[in-house]
Amino acid sequence: MSLLRLCEWLATTSGSIALHESHYMYLIVLSVHVLTLCLFVGTAVIVDLRLLGLTMQSVRASEVITRLLPWTTGGFLVMILSGALLFYAAPLLRYQNVFFRAKMVTLVLAGVNVWVFHNTVYRSVAEWDLDPVPPRRARMTGGLAIVLWALLIMLGRMIPYQVYWFDCNSQTQPAILNWLAGCITDPP
């Protein structure tokens, strides 16, 4: 079964329709998803700023990370859960959205960035824990993470605006956009 078929099938399930049609439930989930930014990206950014040597310079880097990580993780779980529900409410619309697709790619990149950090530079944290400005590799992780969070936020905010500029249902439009959004078009 292709992803498109899977999304089509998901859209016919009663849960998806109920969420889509419910006024308040959908808005509540959406609001939770947006406001959890404060917890998830907010605490992650403080860690990234410490890695850049721009805040909490006199606090051990490992202390900032371990003390804030539970809050970041908690925020992340709420994000994933509410985000999955937002997807479930309109599977096809999200699947054929360029910004949604780009956001998922960015999310994977952000995950890889965190994973690489924890499995490389962070292994030797004892050597630079007290450095006010951590080594270059750590600073690069922090800087890259901030860029990726900002991109993630922008792409997420853009998802509902795609119809302003293009839409699978309003052809014809450039082939590259149809390809990026996964639009199904009739052969010419």
Added chain:
Amino acid sequence: MSFFDFCEWVQYSALLSAMRSSSWFFPVIASVHLMGLALIGGAVLVVDLRLLGLGLRRQPVARVARDAERWLLVSLLVLLPTGILQFMCFAATKYYYLTAFWVKMSALSLALVFTFVVRRKVAMAEEATMSPVWGKLVAVVSLSLWSTVAIAGRLIGLP
């Protein structure tokens, strides 16, 4: 000039009409506003969590508050201009009529005064001279005020 006249003037000013003629303008401004939201979330939370005895609890409150303050100011430098621009886009046709907007502005004023006067004083004080109960109370008030600002802000954007 009434406040409504002002809203109308702002929304239909030549500058704003020019900016609005790009369909990218509002979504991009709204996105940058959300980036500011994430940053202020972090800068407010680390201090309030610390006052509650959570998060960076091995550090003195004053150090956490001093370090976070700079980023709180940076986040406001992002949030205020982008917020004002969003207001200007729909001042007379939307914001003026929205209860959520007035709630947000009131809560924002209270939150700013509380954060930079009361919370700052409590956080920077010698910890030995201050009962931890005061710190916890201040953190709860701060979190409530800023949550009201964020939730009312979210409500402005809803249909």
